[in-house]
Amino acid sequence: MTVSPAVTGTTAPPSAHLPVPRDAVDRIVAAALAEDAPWGDLTSELLVPGAAKASAVLTAREPGIFCGTGVIEAAFRLASPETAVEFRIQDGESFAAGTVLAEISGPARAVLTGERVALNLAQRLSGIATLTAAFVAQAAGTSARITDTRKTTPGLRVLERHAVRCGGGYNHRFSLSDAVMAKDNHLALLAADGSDLAQALAAAKARLPHTVHFEVEVDRLDQIEAALAGGADTVLLDNFSLPDLRRGVELIGGRALAEASGNVRLETVADIAATGVDLISAGALTHSVRALDLGLDLR
Structure with missing residues (x-):
């Protein structure tokens, strides 16, 4: 393109x-x-x-x-x-x-x-x-910030993140070591173990220093309340439809940052930004x- x-x-x-x-x-x-x-x-x-x-x-x-x-x-x-x-x-x-x-x-x-x-x-x-x-x-006029992801060229991440900033974007976590991001596979393993999601997340956050950001990825609306109860600082709404993104922002209600990810392209980002999310993470900025x-x- x-x-x-x-x-x-x-x-x-x-x-x-x-x-x-x-x-x-x-x-x-x-x-x-x-x-x-x-x-x-x-x-x-x-x-x-x-x-x-x-x-x-x-x-x-x-x-x-x-x-x-x-x-x-x-x-x-x-x-x-x-x-x-x-x-x-x-x-x-x-x-x-x-x-x-x-x-x-x-x-x-x-x-x-x-x-x-x-x-x-x-x-x-x-x-x-x-x-x-x-x-x-494309996101101008909304409150959404455009951010990168870890989908960078191995060995070039520090340069590619700088390039994102040069284009007016913002950086997500730099590596697996500097922030917590509980993704779908983490949640699936918790569910397989029979853990209550909210309790498991809250127990994990209690072990963290207060300076570490805690993000939880969800792929269904009914997971949002558990993520918030578990102490999420950011709730990532992954591959949500536009109506579900709007509903997700309403459910979060300012209790955490709302992030959208998945299927973020130049042709779709304006509509995603208009849903009211705070952050839009796009792997396309660096991986393709x-x-x-x-x-x-x-x-």
Whole structure:
């Protein structure tokens, strides 16, 4: 699906500009460079003189929301500390087709070696930011926040979550370790054991530090009251119809956050947001996004 940003300028919430730690970016980019050139760049070393210098421009071939300053800078710096990158745009800003996004200069071999890793990562991250901005635009005028999920590319989660923020979205839990989310399979195991759902959830929450968020996923309206009685901070209404989402929001009645998930697409998100939910989590933001078309051309 091709999407264009629905807004111009900086679209992201303030949290979008919280930087990804440099050491985290460097680890990801260094691994990508090692994968792409494990024994060096044979072509560049064969054809390009070692003393040759080069300059290049990163240009947008379609409109979008930019995300990638950290990975682009790291790709060329790790290829050679003598390279320099000058950005004409920052993460979270929109651009038109034909916009020059950055200028790169330095040893020609390093520019050529870092090119593909820089593009692969920046194209994917900008694609995520652009798609997220389209989702956010569809939910405009409602109270719903668009959030990501754990359906991220293994090893790239910290970058992809940043890209979601650049598009105006928000982040769900980062990992299995930082929040409780009792999903359908957890509840099924409790039911198979003969446990009362509300009591089992309440007992589990009582063992948690007060700072840990407690979310419960339900797939039927009649599970909502038990989830609330068990102390849910958020009730996730999974794969509910629109009428059931509206009824679910009424039943929750502000006692917890209401989150919608399942079958969330660009074509459906506006109707889901209009039901009154507080959060809409969409795996599509990261698991099936199309990379944006950016190009690097030597001068």
